[in-house]
Amino acid sequence: xxxxxxxxxxxxxxxxxxxxxxxxxxxxxxxxxxxxxxxxxxxxxxxxxxxxxxxxxxxxxxxxxxxxxxxxxxxxxxxxxxxxxxxxxxxxxxxxxxxxxxxxxxxxxxxxxxxxxxxxxxxxxxxxxxxxxxxxxxxxxxxxxxxxxxxxxxxxxxxxxxxxxxxxxxxxxxxxxxxxxxxxxxxxxxxxxxxxxxxxxxxxxxxxxxxxxxxxxxxxxxxxxxxxxxxxxxxxxxxxxxxxxxxxxxxxxxxxxxxxxxxxxxxxxxxxxxxxxxxxxxxxxxxxxxxxxxxxxxxxxxxxxxxxxxxxxxxxxxxxxxxxxxxxxxxxxxxxxxxxxxxxxxxxxxxxxxxxxxxxxxxxxxxxxxxxxxxxxxxxxxxxxxxxxxxxxxxxxxxxxxxxxxxxxxxxxxxxxxxxxxxxxxxxxxxxxxxxxxxxxxxxxxxxxxxxxxxxxxxxxxxxxxxxxxxxxxxxxxxxxxxxxxxxxxxxxxxxxxxxxxxxxxxxxxxxxxxxxxxxxxxxxxxxxxxxxxxxxxxxxxxxxxxxxxxxxxxxxxxxxxxxxxxxxxxxxxxxxxxxxxxxxxxxxxxxxxxxxxxxxxxxxxxxxxxxxxxxxxxxxxxxxxxxxxxxxxxxxxxxxxxxxxxxxxxxxxxxxxxxxxxxxxxxxxxxxxxxxxxxxxxxxxxxxxxxxxxxxxxxxxxxxxxxxxxxxxxxxxxxxxxxxxxxxxxxxxxxxxxxxxxxxxxxxxxxxxxxxxx
Numbered sequence: 001x002x003x004x005x006x007x008x009x010x011x012x013x014x015x016x017x018x019x020x021x022x023x024x025x026x027x028x029x030x031x032x033x034x035x036x037x038x039x040x041x042x043x044x045x046x047x048x049x050x051x052x053x054x055x056x057x058x059x060x061x062x063x064x065x066x067x068x069x070x071x072x073x074x075x076x077x078x079x080x081x082x083x084x085x086x087x088x089x090x091x092x093x094x095x096x097x098x099x100x101x102x103x104x105x106x107x108x109x110x111x112x113x114x115x116x117x118x119x120x121x122x123x124x125x126x127x128x129x130x131x132x133x134x135x136x137x138x139x140x141x142x143x144x145x146x147x148x149x150x151x152x153x154x155x156x157x158x159x160x161x162x163x164x165x166x167x168x169x170x171x172x173x174x175x176x177x178x179x180x181x182x183x184x185x186x187x188x189x190x191x192x193x194x195x196x197x198x199x200x201x202x203x204x205x206x207x208x209x210x211x212x213x214x215x216x217x218x219x220x221x222x223x224x225x226x227x228x229x230x231x232x233x234x235x236x237x238x239x240x241x242x243x244x245x246x247x248x249x250x251x252x253x254x255x256x257x258x259x260x261x262x263x264x265x266x267x268x269x270x271x272x273x274x275x276x277x278x279x280x281x282x283x284x285x286x287x288x289x290x291x292x293x294x295x296x297x298x299x300x301x302x303x304x305x306x307x308x309x310x311x312x313x314x315x316x317x318x319x320x321x322x323x324x325x326x327x328x329x330x331x332x333x334x335x336x337x338x339x340x341x342x343x344x345x346x347x348x349x350x351x352x353x354x355x356x357x358x359x360x361x362x363x364x365x366x367x368x369x370x371x372x373x374x375x376x377x378x379x380x381x382x383x384x385x386x387x388x389x390x391x392x393x394x395x396x397x398x399x400x401x402x403x404x405x406x407x408x409x410x411x412x413x414x415x416x417x418x419x420x421x422x423x424x425x426x427x428x429x430x431x432x433x434x435x436x437x438x439x440x441x442x443x444x445x446x447x448x449x450x451x452x453x454x455x456x457x458x459x460x461x462x463x464x465x466x467x468x469x470x471x472x473x474x475x476x477x478x479x480x481x482x483x484x485x486x487x488x489x490x491x492x493x494x495x496x497x498x499x500x501x502x503x504x505x506x507x508x509x510x511x512x513x514x515x516x517x518x519x520x521x522x523x524x525x526x527x528x529x530x531x532x533x534x535x536x537x538x539x540x541x542x543x544x545x546x547x548x549x550x551x552x553x554x555x556x557x558x559x560x561x562x563x564x565x566x567x568x569x570x571x572x573x574x575x576x577x578x579x580x581x582x583x584x585x586x587x588x589x590x591x592x593x594x595x596x597x598x599x600x601x602x603x604x605x606x607x608x609x610x611x612x613x614x615x616x617x618x619x620x621x622x623x624x625x626x627x628x629x630x631x632x633x634x635x636x637x638x639x640x641x642x643x644x645x646x647x648x649x650x651x652x653x654x655x656x657x658x659x660x661x662x663x664x665x666x667x668x669x670x671x672x673x674x675x676x677x678x679x680x681x682x683x684x685x686x687x688x689x690x691x692x693x694x695x696x697x698x699x700x701x702x703x704x705x706x707x708x709x710x711x712x713x714x715x716x717x718x719x720x721x722x723x724x725x726x727x728x729x730x731x732x733x734x735x736x737x738x739x740x741x742x743x744x745x746x747x748x749x750x751x752x753x754x755x756x757x758x759x
Contacts, residue, residue, distance in 0.1 A: 020069055022087060022300045022322065027346065029328045033335045034342040046337040050271070055339065057097060057113075057270045058330045060120060061090035062349050063128050064112030065327055066356040071135050072305045079364050080135040082149035083305030086112030088298040089235050091273045091326040092200065093117040095293070098277035099231075102192050104175050104484075105158045106168045107151045108200040108235060110299075115151045115158065122156055129359050138366040144515045145378075146369045154519035157191070159483060162507050162515070165205050169214035169232075170472050171508055171522075172199035174480015176230035177221065180288065182484060184462055187434040189485045196284045200233040203250050204240025210472055210503075215260070217473040218290045222259030227288035231280055232260075234292065235267065237299040237321075242312040254292050261289065267297030268324040271333065298324045378513045380555030381581045388621050390576035391569070394614035395430035403430045403458055414608035418451050418594035420564035421527075423611055424571045425452065425489070429459050432487055432575065437464045439474055439491030439527075448493060449529060449594050471497050475504035475526070482522030483512070487578060495530040495588070496544035509584045510553045521582030525574045530560075531642050531693055532727055532737050533592035542591075543727040543737075548698035550586055551671050557585040557624055558670040562645035563593060565609040566668060569622040577624060588670070590642045599646050600653070607646065625669050627677035633661030636751050637681040639704060640691035641667040644738065648691050651744045660751045670700055675707050682713045689750050692721040693738050716753055720746045 046054065064086045074080030086092075093113030099105070101121040107114060112131065119127030133141035134149040143152035143160050152160025159175075161168040176197040182189035191197075205211050221228045234254070238245045255262040261283055265276035273295060280291045298321035302309040309318065331349075334340045340348065369375050394400065400408060409415065409423035429435050437455055439447075443466045446453030456464040467474050471492055478488035492498045498505075505526070512522050532543035550558055559574055561567035567589070574585035599606035612620045622628075630649060633656070638648040645666045652662040665681045667674055682688050688708065692701035701719040708717065720743050723736040 020072075022325070023065075023069055025322050026065075026325065026327055026331070026349070029325075030331050030335075030342050030346055030349075033332065046333070046339065051337060051339045053097060053274065054271060054330065054334060056120060057093050057117065057274070058327070058334060059348070059352060060093040060096075060117040061113050061270065061327050061330060062352040063116045063356065064090050064093070066353045067112055067128065067131050067135075068301060069353075070132070070356050070360050072301075074135060074360065074364065075305050081137055082135055084109050084303065085301055085305075086110040087300035088237060088321065088325065089113065089267065091267045091270045091295065091297065092233070092235060094270045094274035095198065095200070095233055095277045096121070097274055098281045099196070099198060102157055103195050104191055104197050106161055106172045106175070106197070106199045107158060108202060108233075109151070109161075110202070110235060111151050111200055114200070118156050118158060119153070125153070125156065128356055129363065132356070132360050132363045133366070136364050136366070137368055138363050139369050140366055143517070143519065145517045147375065148515055150515055152516060152520075154516065159520055160512070160515045162511055166201055166208040166211035166214070167503055167507050169199055169201065169211050170217070170476020170504060171479035171483070172197055173214050173218050173221075173228070173230060173473070174477040175484055176218075176228050176290070176480070177226075177477060178481045178484040178486055179229060180227040181436070181462065181481070182434075182486060185433065187486060191484060194285060196229040196231055196281065198231045198233060200235060202240070203234060203236035203238060203245045204243070206234060206250060206253065207240075213470050213472045214476060215254075215257070215292075217468060217470060217476070219257050219259040220468050222289050228290050229284050229288045230290040231284050232290065232292045233295065235295050235297050237297045239299055239303075241303045241307070242309070250294055254294065257292070259290065261291040262294065263291060264294040264296070267295035268326045268329050270326055270330050297326075298322075300325065376554075378516070378518045380583065381513075381518065382624070383580055384623055386580045387573065387576045388618070388623065390580050391572040391621055392614070392617040393431050394427060394617065399430055400427070408613070409611040410613040412611065414605055414610055415564050416595050416597060416608055417561070417564045417567055417589070418449055420567050420609065420611055421451050421571060421589060422453060424568035425455060426458065427568075428489070428572065428575050429455065429463060432579070434486040435463070435489060435575070436481055436486055437489045437491070438467055438477060440467060440469050440493055442466060442491050447491065449591065451589070451594070452491070471501035472504055475501050475509070478524045478526065479504060479508055479522050482509075482524045482578075483520055487523055487525075487575065489525045489527060489575070491527045493529065494542055494544065495528050495546065496541040498526075498528055499546070499549065502549055505550070505556065505584065505586070506553050510556050513555070513582055518582070522584065523578030523582045525571070525578055525585045525587055527587045527589060529591045529594075530588040531590045531592065532722075532733060533643050535592070540726040540728075543733060545694040545722060546698070547588070547670060547694055547700065551700070551703060555584070556671055557583050558588065559585060560588045560590075560641045560668060560670050562590065562642055562666050562668070563607060563609065564611075566622055566628060566666075568611060569617070569620050570668065572617065573622050573624060588642070592643055593646070600650060622668065625672040625674050627668055627674035628666040629677065629681060630664040630666065631662070633663040634685055635660050635687075636662040636747060637665055637685040637688045638662055638691055638743070638747065639665045639667065639678065639681065639688055641670065641700065643693050644691040647738070647740050647743055650740060651747055654744060655747060655751070660748070662747065667700070667704070673703060673707055675711060678704065678708060679711055679713065682708055682715060687716040687750050687753070688713075688718075689743075689747050690717075690719040690721075691738060691743050692719055694722060695724050696721040697724050716750055718746055718750050
């Protein structure tokens with residue numbers, strides 16, 4: 001009776017301090033164990049190793065539970081900023097226990113138990129402190145440095161994720177694929193050669209197109225017999241915030257997918273999860289094939305701290321979930337097995353709470369991020385000198401001779417844009433063992449326009465390969481390859497197709513260094529045939545010039561070569577920036593210029609250029625954010641890019657015949673804009689006409705003109721831009737795209753202002 005009274009006193013005492021119903025339910029159930037006869041039977045016997053493992057899992061689960069409780073307390077005092085908790089999902093700690101701490105993990109936001117157990121597997125790491133530092137946005141937080149609350153740590157192989165639903169799944173597929181690819185290519189990887197990748201997500205997420213596409217990609221790869229050591233963990237609490245998931249849906253959707261092994265476990269029973277997770281891990285690690293681990297869990301405390309689930313769920317449903325609390329189940333197993341008595345178990349639970357409280361009291365006083373430069377520092381580190389050095393690296397002469405079949409590109413004579421990019425890709429792959437080229441139709445076909453022709457034959461299917469037709473999958477593979485130590489050069493067939501998957505660049509690629517303080521990087525170059533004016537293959541989806549969605553992504557480098565004179569050097573710069581700075585680069589290639597040879601008259605060859613030999617790469621280097629200026633006319637600057645460059649050059653020639661001296665500024669980089677070169681041209685001429693083949697609203701001209709005004713330029717400014725229209729078929733396209741006659745008319749009007757008004 002003394003023992004029972006002690007347990008009840010502890011539960012009552014704490015109840016007066018903390019009246020959270022989930023916490024109190026746990027205490028009440030443990031108190032009841034003091035008066036419940038211990039049943040006999042094999043189910044209650046635990047060997048020493050299992051007992052120790054269960055204690056460790058209980059500690060991780062209890063730590064996660066108390067973090068959820070404290071997060072809500074801190075938020076109520078406006079001292080914490082993120083309260084999506086893990087309560088009810090804590091059995092995911094057993095998944096961590098089944099894995100190695102060197103297995104890369106991309107985690108669901110309810111992965112508190114997993115994270116604490118993973119931290120406990122690596123000496124010297126305090127997972128509770130890590131999470132609390134994130135909750136209070138402390139600058140000392142080890143992964144994001146107070147920029148966001150994420151589960152992540154480079155020492156724990158936990159790659160941080162954004163909150164975008166399911167956006168991390170394509171990357172997870174890419175990481176799993178490149179674990180094997182790195183080993184076969186003999187390229188160093190941050191992951192062990194026998195590592196497996198784990199990716200967790202909720203049941204609502206499986207319905208998102210991103211998840212559906214990623215899992216389909218995994219099945220597609222496995223169906224072909226290619227190795228893909230990926231463990232997908234669906235934590236199914238049957239709710240998407242307030243919307244129920246139909247009973248049995250996840251099982252029905254995934255238990256019979258080709259190439260994907262399905263396993264299920266009761267997420268309220270940590271030992272069941274541990275046993276099934278070990279089986280799943282052994283399968284994935286041994287067979288190098290993907291598996292889908294389905295955990296049926298519950299969600300306690302609502303979706304987030306501000307979520308009043310009583311407004312959309314019945315009290316019966318909430319109580320039923322509470323009855324499946326995994327922490328209560330673990331406590332019962334420990335007591336029934338005689339590992340701890342109820343009083344000892346509550347003491348252990350309260351000791352974890354005391355540790356969480358003490359750590360919270362400490363970290364809440366720590367400094368926060370205090371200025372914009374510090375906050376922005378990880379977004380886009382720039383080391384231009386190192387990039388210039390790397391851009392000049394070439395394979396040795398004999399290897400180049402072999403790669404190019406005995407005839408070097410610098411000996412071919414003038415090349416078209418498509419040919420020059422093709423040769424540059426050969427050079428990049430020859431000089432960079434970890435470089436991969438992939439996308440739809442890039443291998444045997446050589447791309448829709450022949451730009452990648454011959455690459456697979458020279459470098460093999462391990463480095464140049466086709467993907468399935470899914471832009472999310474292409475970019476996900478790039479994200480996985482980049483974070484795994486390789487250099488992905490991915491092709492999206494058309495700019496309009498990029499919009500199907502742009503969040504993989506915005507939400508995943510561009511944010512990774514920001515959310516990991518540079519501890520994780522995903523260097524990548526995304527090649528995109530872009531812009532309009534394509535003959536015979538028209539319409540909006542093959543003539544798209546919308547780059548606004550890219551230009552506002554912080555840190556993203558957008559290269560836009562207008563012809564073969566600059567394209568190879570710019571591609572080498574993007575590759576170098578990716579390797580040196582971890583940059584994410586989008587390389588926009590004007591489709592209409594791919595095979596053009598002549599500018600003004602047939603046979604003039606003005607749209608071709610010779611390929612530079614490696615000895616000239618240093619002097620011909622094109623730094624990020626530097627423009628190219630054609631001519632030195634002092635009357636007018638025609639600022640443009642892409643297809644606008646040959647158009648502006650033709651206009652400048654016609655203006656010159658009438659005594660108007662114009663210079664043409666090829667931006668070359670749409671982000672960051674070449675502001676210094678823009679200002680030089682603007683001040684030298686006193687007036688600027690921007691020729692913008694993107695749309696009037698959200699176009700590049702808006703950024704150029706705003707940048708000039710911000711920098712103090714007060715001369716006349718004008719623009720010619722495409723209409724705010726989608727591009728129609730055939731000759732109708734010319735009515736909405738920029739036309740040469742419109743550019744010439746605007747240029748003459750701007751020049752006449754000088755003559756008429758003397759401005």
